Amino acid sequence: MSNVDRWLLPDGIDEVLPEQAHLVEKMRREIIDLYHNWGYDLVIPPMVEFTESLLSGSGQDLDLMTFRLTDQLSGRLMGVRADITPQVARMDAHSLNLSIPGRFCYAGTVLHTLPRGPLESRSPISVGVELFGESSISADIEIIELFLNTLSVAEIGHVSLDLGHVDIVRGLIGEANLSVDLEAEIFDLLQRKARTELAVWISENIENEQLSAWFNKLPQLTGGIEILETAKAALDGAPEVVINALNQLETAIHSLDTSHLNIHLDLSEMPGYHYHTGIVFAAYIQGYGKALGNGGRYDHVGEAFGRSRPATGFAFDLKTLVSQGSCSQSLSLGIFAPFCPDSSRREEIKSLRRQGFRVVEGFENQVIDYEELKCNRQLVKIGGKYIVEFLS
Numbered sequence: 149m150s151n152v153d154r155w156l157l158p159d160g161i162d163e164v165l166p167e168q169a170h171l172v173e174k175m176r177r178e179i180i181d182l183y184h185n186w187g188y189d190l191v192i193p194p195m196v197e198f199t200e201s202l203l204s205g206s207g208q209d210l211d212l213m214t215f216r217l218t219d220q221l222s223g224r225l226m227g228v229r230a231d232i233t234p235q236v237a238r239m240d241a242h243s244l245n246l247s248i249p250g251r252f253c254y255a256g257t258v259l260h261t262l263p264r265g266p267l268e269s270r271s272p273i274s275v276g277v278e279l280f281g282e283s284s285i286s287a288d289i290e291i292i293e294l295f296l297n298t299l300s301v302a303e304i305g306h307v308s309l310d311l312g313h314v315d316i317v318r319g320l321i322g323e324a325n326l327s328v329d330l331e332a333e334i335f336d337l338l339q340r341k342a343r344t345e346l347a348v349w350i351s352e353n354i355e356n357e358q359l360s361a362w363f364n365k366l367p368q369l370t371g372g373i374e375i376l377e378t379a380k381a382a383l384d385g386a387p388e389v390v391i392n393a394l395n396q397l398e399t400a401i402h403s404l405d406t407s408h409l410n411i412h413l414d415l416s417e418m419p420g421y422h423y424h425t426g427i428v429f430a431a432y433i434q435g436y437g438k439a440l441g442n443g444g445r446y447d448h449v450g451e452a453f454g455r456s457r458p459a460t461g462f463a464f465d466l467k468t469l470v471s472q473g474s475c476s477q478s479l480s481l482g483i484f485a486p487f488c489p490d491s492s493r494r495e496e497i498k499s500l501r502r503q504g505f506r507v508v509e510g511f512e513n514q515v516i517d518y519e520e521l522k523c524n525r526q527l528v529k530i531g532g533k534y535i536v537e538f539l540s
Contacts, residue, residue, distance in 0.1 A: 160263045160270030164467070171470050172273065176255050178301050179275055179466075183253035186294055188277050191252050193235035199227040201238055204452030210234070213260045228259045232274050233449065233461060240280045241453035249281035250457075255466060265438055269467065276443070276463030280450070283458035285396050288427045288445060289403045295443060295462045296409070299431060303474035304440065308410040308432045312417040313397050314424045314444075319389035320362055324354055334363070338416045341367045362386055369415035373401050379415055396427060419444070426460070436472055440464060482506030483536055484523040487514065496527065496534040 157163065164172055180190060196202075196217070203211050213230040229235060232254050240250045255275040263270050277294060279287050292309075299307055317338060321331055330353055337346040347364055354360045365382045369375055376398050383390055394415075401411060419428055419442065428444030443462025450456045485497055487510040500507050508521050518524070518539055525536050 158270075160260075160268070162269050162271065162467075168470070172466055175302060175470050175473070176273075176275065176466055179298055179469075180253060180255060182297060182301050183277055183294070186251070186290075186297075188251040188253040188279075188294075191236060191239055191254055192256065193229070193232055193239065193254065195257075196226045196228050197235065197238075199225045201453075202227040202229060202234060204234060204238075213262065215259055215261055229256075230258050230260050231463075232256060232258060232276070233278060233446075233463070236278045236461075237280070237449045237459065238453050240278070240457065241450050241455035245455070246281065249279060249287070251277070251279050253277045268438075269465070272465035273467055274463050275466045275469075276441075276461060278459060278461035280457045280459045283447070285399050287458070287460055288396070289400050291443060291460045291462060292400060292404065292427075292429055295429065295431070295441065296404070298462075298464060298469075299440065302469040302472075304433060304469070304472055305408070305474075306410075306433060307440075308412055308434075309404075310412050310414065310417075310430045310432065310439075311397060311400070312414055312419070312428045313393040313426060314418050314428060315389050315393040315426060316383075316415050317366065317418050319387045319393065320359065320366075322389070323387050324356070324359055324363075326353070335418065338366060339418065341416075343367050358385065366416040369413070370417075371413060373406070373411050373413065375413050375415070376401070393426075400427060423449075429462075433472065440468060440472060480506055481522055481524040482508050483525045483527055484508050484510060484516070484518065484521055484539075485527040486510045486516075487512045488529075490529075493527070493529070493534060500527075500536070 184190070198219075199214070199216060203214060210231055215228040215230075217226055217228070218224070219226050236252050236254060240246065240252065244250060253276070255273065257271055258274045260270040277291070279291055296307070296309070317335075321334065326334065334346070334349065334353075337349055346367065350360045350363050354363060362383055369379045369382065376394060379394055383394070397413070404411075417428075419430070423446055424444045425447040426445030428442070430439040430442035432439055441462055441464035443460070445458070445460040447458045448456060449459050483500060483505055485493065485507055497507050497509065506522075507527070508523055510516065523539070525538050527534055528537050
């Protein structure tokens with residue numbers, strides 16, 4: 149290995165340098181304060197856990213994304229977290245065991261074995277919330293509103309909110325009583341919007357004419373909020389779970405302030421089909437090719453921990469919010485205090501720092517570069533008194 153190679157980071161692992169780190173931390177504080185104001189308590193789960201706990205009920209996707217290592221104390225297998233939601237579910241089920249709905253928020257680095265997409269980080273800073281113990285549509289609405297408020301704090305405008313409900317497809321599949329293999333086939337066709345292939349598949353595998361018609365209409369049920377009325381007519385007579393899903397989406401949309409929000413519905417979309425259980429959502433902006441953040445309901449997440457409570461939540465990558473937002477406040481420039489063995493100088497520096505000023509002390513014989521020091525003022529002694537002067 150050459151000397152140059154020694155300092156290279158692994159693909160997908162990034163570092164955050166001072167000016168950007170300042171913005172990331174500022175954003176983190178503002179977002180956590182937002183969540184606190186909504187009643188969400190901050191939790192800090194550990195970076196590693198035993199895999200039987202970390203991956204309980206999380207599905208194969210998260211399993212493949214998780215780095216594993218052997219605990220040198222117990223000999224048991226541990227995993228480095230790739231998602232914080234299962235950890236918070238464990239805390240809700242065992243560490244806290246609340247009788248009321250639990251509202252939690254978090255911000256921490258996660259690690260992925262592979263990037264989720266081209267050029268994506270394998271070490272995002274995940275920030276989000278989880279709400280446990282409330283199954284009503286009011287909980288979904290609260291979570292979506294807080295999701296949108298997070299984007300406002302990040303100063304991200306012209307947002308497109310994608311909404312869906314997994315019970316629409318799941319309800320029709322349940323009515324069809326398909327095998328696991330056939331279910332996987334129609335899931336793939338619906339996600340690819342392969343209408344011609346889907347029509348052929350339906351003719352070969354679905355005998356019920358009404359059910360066949362409903363499945364064929366699903367890929368067409370995409371568009372603005374007006375598509376709900378189209379869906380109600382197209383799926384008239386569908387199983388009750390499907391109709392309830394449409395009604396929930398309608399209730400959620402009517403509860404949101406849509407004056408500055410573009411809402412897009414795709415009623416055949418099923419992100420996290422084997423994980424989510426109700427309303428799902430994601431946020432997009434023009435010019436950014438993937439979701440800024442996503443979330444939804446996942447009522448079975450606590451089953452593996454012996455306490456199945458209704459659950460919903462969302463997560464963002466904090467670094468993405470900073471890079472895509474309008475927050476461009478740079479690090480506040482400080483005050484340079486040249487080296488001088490003077491006790492009154494030390495007292496003045498303490499006073500300035502207590503007032504919230506950034507003060508950088510010089511060393512004896514130090515070469516001074518104010519730009520690198522990030523200072524635009526200097527502490528000087530005039531007439532026996534210390535004052536702060538702007539640098540010329």
